[in-house]
Every structure is written in structure tokens, then in C-alpha cells.
Amino acid sequence: MITKTKLLAALLLGMALAGCDLPRDPEATTDHVRGKTLIVGITTDDEPSDPKERAAIEQLAERLDAQVEYRRGELHQLVRTLEDGGIHLIAGHIPETTPFATETGLSAPVSSVVVDGERVKTVFAVRKGENGFLTEMETAMGGTR
Numbered sequence: 237m238i239t240k241t242k243l244l245a246a247l248l249l250g251m252a253l254a255g256c257d258l259p260r261d262p263e264a265t266t267d268h269v270r271g272k273t274l275i276v277g278i279t280t281d282d283e284p285s286d287p288k289e290r291a292a293i294e295q296l297a298e299r300l301d302a303q304v305e306y307r308r309g310e311l312h313q314l315v316r317t318l319e320d321g322g323i324h325l326i327a328g329h330i331p332e333t334t335p336f337a338t339e340t341g342l343s344a345p346v347s348s349v350v351v352d353g354e355r356v357k358t359v360f361a362v363r364k365g366e367n368g369f370l371t372e373m374e375t376a377m378g379g380t381r
Contacts, residue, residue, distance in 0.1 A: 259367035266300070266369045269324055274302040277314035277323040284327045288347040289358070293327060296376035315339055318363055325373065326361040336361060341370050346377055 261267070274297045276284075284290045297304045307314075307323055314326050315336050329349040332342065333356065341364050345357035362370050 259371050261366045261368035263321060263363060263366060265321075265324055265363060265366040266372055268321075269302050269369070270300045272302055273305050274300065274325075275305050275307060275323045277317060277326040278306050278308055278328045279311050279314065279326075280308070280328050286329065286347045286349075286358070289327050289329075289360070292346055292360070292373070292377045293325075296373050299372060299376050311336070315361070318361065321363065324362070324369070329358050330361055331356045332359045334359070334361070340364055341366060343370060344374050344377065 274293070276293055278284060284293065293304060296302075307317075309317065311326070311330075314323065317323050318326055318340060326340070329347075330336075330342075331349065331351055332345055334342070340361040343360040343362070345359055347358045348355050349358050350356075360373060362373065
């Protein structure tokens, strides 16, 4: 039999969880992109050459009703621009073992690339702590697998 105390505890827990707004975007990346422009940093001359990466980016832009703008740069410079909020994500054969994992948030694997003769999984990089945006991205990626 359920006691009043257990029922009250369950009710309070449910109310607390309902008020929770996780995952969060401390820098509001999702809000900055929604209905506007998704700015993607790439290390190649053109949009991502990997069809899986390109499809995931297009799906994310569609989910957020945004246009896609690509900005080319060297990876170290792109990471700094990402940290400053000048771009929203980095794409383009980033291995999941990237040394930038401590400075950025990494998506689930999206594709793969051969590095030093071995096939490794690739990821997208987002601004560290922007878990709401990362969740949106991974949801979009799920629609492209």
C-alpha cells in the first residue's frame, strides 16, 4: 500500500523534474541558430565532402529552420572561433580521438576516415557546455543513419 509520504515524495519529484530545463545551452547556441543561420567551420575548400556529415548538417539546419553558412579555416583557428561563439560547429573528418576533445564538445560518431592506415570514427565539434545544441545535432544525425 502506498503511504501518503511516498505519494507526496513522488509528486514533489515529478514537479521538480518537470521544471528542469536540461539539457542546457549556457551560451544559447540553439536560440542563436533557430530561424537564422547555422555557421559551420570546415577545414576543406568547400562544404564537407563526406555525404554523411553533409546530410547531418542539412538535417540539423532543417530542424532549426536555419540556412547553412560554411567558413573555411585551419583547425586550431576554428576551435578558437568556436570557443568565442563565431561559429556553431566544426565539421570535416575530425577523428573522435582529437586532442581538442578537452576544449570542445564532441558529437557521437557520424562517419569515418582513414588516419595513418587505420579507419577511425569522425565527429562534429561544438562549443563546450552547449548540451542542448549537441542534443539537437545528435537527433538530426539519427535521421541520417
